[in-house]
Amino acid sequence: MKLEAEFVTSAFALEDCPHWRRAEVALAGRSNVGKSSLLNALTGIKGLARTSKTPGRTQSINLFAIGDSLALADLPGYGYAKMPQAVAQRIASSMSDYLEHRSNLAALVLLIDSRRAPGREELELAHAIRARGLTLIVAATKCDKLKRSERARAIAAFAPLETPPILCSTLDGEGIEELRRRILALA
Numbered sequence: 001m002k003l004e005a006e007f008v009t010s011a012f013a014l015e016d017c018p019h020w021r022r023a024e025v026a027l028a029g030r031s032n033v034g035k036s037s038l039l040n041a042l043t044g045i046k047g048l049a050r051t052s053k054t055p056g057r058t059q060s061i062n063l064f065a066i067g068d069s070l071a072l073a074d075l076p077g078y079g080y081a082k083m084p085q086a087v088a089q090r091i092a093s094s095m096s097d098y099l100e101h102r103s104n105l106a107a108l109v110l111l112i113d114s115r116r117a118p119g120r121e122e123l124e125l126a127h128a129i130r131a132r133g134l135t136l137i138v139a140a141t142k143c144d145k146l147k148r149s150e151r152a153r154a155i156a157a158f159a160p161l162e163t164p165p166i167l168c169s170t171l172d173g174e175g176i177e178e179l180r181r182r183i184l185a186l187a
């Protein structure tokens with residue numbers, strides 16, 4: 001079962017986001033964390049992630065309607081080293097505005113490479129979501145790259161987030177169904 005997703009709009013600021021009652025689930029992560037691949041794996045729309053990678057849309061919040069009562073908000077990737085400082089600041093401020101004030105936001109799916117520990121940005125995003133009493137879901141991406149012996153250590157490295165990660169791989173499909181279930185439960 002896939003999430004039937006339909007691209008609705010790109011928003012550069014909170015005011016540009018649609019006025020609807022859908023519960024929104026935001027996805028955030030560093031550039032290259034595997035967010036587009038995960039969006040593709042979760043949804044039934046081919047090229048959905050490409051929509052989010054279209055030049056001009058990589059710095060915006062891309063909104064997708066899912067069924068009748070849910071929406072996904074693909075937040076811009078952050079932490080790209082070559083990004084001009086001014087652009088990085090604009091993205092950070094539109095993201096925090098969205099996460100702190102979007103009234104129909106239900107949850108944040110925070111994507112972190114399973115070979116890394118959460119960094120300052122991720123801890124701040126997690127804190128912002130908890131401060132509002134919203135749901136935090138942590139997806140540890142590219143877990144196929146972990147050796148069996150490295151999995152426990154990888155999970156332990158995520159402890160500062162105080163939410164057990166879902167180990168995910170778009171290569172072998174691990175964790176995708178669980179993540180989809182957790183998202184659908186928010187509708």
Ligand code: GDP
Nearest residue numbers: 031032033034035036037142144168169170171
């Ligand atoms: P985004 O920048 O966060 O949207 O990341 P992409 O989805 O474009 O993926 C970045 C790179 O990681 C690409 O080369 C993908 O092929 C690779 N990648 C994405 N997901 C996985 C995964 O689950 N396992 C592995 N091994 N590689 C992945």
